[in-house]
Amino acid sequence: MSFPRTMSPWGWKLLLAVGLGAVVLWVLHAYQTTALWDEGEGPVSSGTVSGQVGEPVFTEMRGDRLLKSLAAREFVLNRRSMLAFQSRMAWEARFRDVRLYLYRYTIDPETSQTPLTHEVGGMLKGVMPGGKGQIEKGSPWSRVTRVILEPVYLEVLLDQVPVLKLQAASADVGKDTGRIHFHHVRLENPVANQRIFSESVYWSDESRSFEIPGVYQAESPKGRATARALRVEMDFSLAAMP
Numbered sequence: 001m002s003f004p005r006t007m008s009p010w011g012w013k014l015l016l017a018v019g020l021g022a023v024v025l026w027v028l029h030a031y032q033t034t035a036l037w038d039e040g041e042g043p044v045s046s047g048t049v050s051g052q053v054g055e056p057v058f059t060e061m062r063g064d065r066l067l068k069s070l071a072a073r074e075f076v077l078n079r080r081s082m083l084a085f086q087s088r089m090a091w092e093a094r095f096r097d098v099r100l101y102l103y104r105y106t107i108d109p110e111t112s113q114t115p116l117t118h119e120v121g122g123m124l125k126g127v128m129p130g131g132k133g134q135i136e137k138g139s140p141w142s143r144v145t146r147v148i149l150e151p152v153y154l155e156v157l158l159d160q161v162p163v164l165k166l167q168a169a170s171a172d173v174g175k176d177t178g179r180i181h182f183h184h185v186r187l188e189n190p191v192a193n194q195r196i197f198s199e200s201v202y203w204s205d206e207s208r209s210f211e212i213p214g215v216y217q218a219e220s221p222k223g224r225a226t227a228r229a230l231r232v233e234m235d236f237s238l239a240a241m242p
Contacts, residue, residue, distance in 0.1 A: 058123045066103050070123040073097035077144070090145045095124065098149040104158045104234070115205035117180055120173055147173040152182070156234050162190050164236050166210075168201070179204055189236040195219040196232065209233045211241060 058070040072095045079091055102119060124147060150170035155162055169184035180203040187196040187210065198216040203209075210232040218225045229241035 060123075062108070065105060065108070068103065068119060068123060069101045071099045072149075091143045092146045092148065093124070093144050094148045094150065096150060098152040100152065100154045102154070102156045102234075103160075104156065104163075106159055115208065116203045117173065117205050120180065124173070149173065158235065164188070164232075164234060165190060166201075182210075187232055187236075192236070193221055194236065196230070207231060209239075213241065 058068075060067045060069075074096050076094045076096075077091055078094070100120065100123065102116075148170060152166075152168050152171045154164075154166040154168075156164040165188040166182065167186045167188075168182040171183065172181045182201040182203070183199070185196075185198050185201040187198075187201070188194070196212070196216055196218050198212045198214065200212070200214055202211045202213070204211050212230045212232070213228075215226065215228050216230055218227065231239045231241050233239075
């Protein structure tokens with residue numbers, strides 16, 4: 001049995017059409033991401049949006065108790081790129097030098113019930129132009145599908161006492177995944193003088209904890225250890241991942 005050495009013109013056209021179709025489907029799949037804030041319809045402006053943000057950027061109170069606060073040096077809003085193209089439907093927000101503080105109270109258990117992605121998303125939404133989460137229709141803010149914090153510092157306080165501190169070179173916030181991915185991370189329990197280091201840490205709304213699926217290094221007054229697969233809760237309770 002023999003096969004032709006060259007492909008017919010129709011064969012090349014069919015191969016090219018299949019290849020282009022695959023590229024188009026890949027691009028569409030990449031941008032079929034739920035916007036972090038589903039507000040507004042209409043055209044999206046082009047270019048880059050940037051600005052300075054005050055300090056503190058966002059605070060939330062309940063009565064005379066502080067619940068959360070966020071501070072950042074600046075933000076930049078860019079259209080997301082795919083290959084050599086820029087999407088008109090997907091934008092990326094970058095907040096620089098971010099500091100997040102979450103306050104928990106034993107007399108108010110509800111303060112610890114909101115998932116971290118909602119806490120962070122709510123604070124970021126509160127710093128947008130217009131304040132209080134008001135998003136102008138057709139603005140780039142209404143098309144944000146990815147938020148990056150770089151670097152980021154997170155502190156959790158129970159009755160005004162820090163129980164968990166997190167420092168990371170950067171973090172990716174995803175509303176549709178219910179996760180926050182922290183990169184190059186240091187977790188600390190200042191009460192017990194415990195520290196955990198890992199290249200990659202995830203916050204999971206499902207488990208309500210920080211998850212380290214890979215390798216981590218732990219330090220305490222008792223010594224140092226290297227292990228894998230750990231969960232760290234907001235009060236720094238530790239448990240092995242299944």
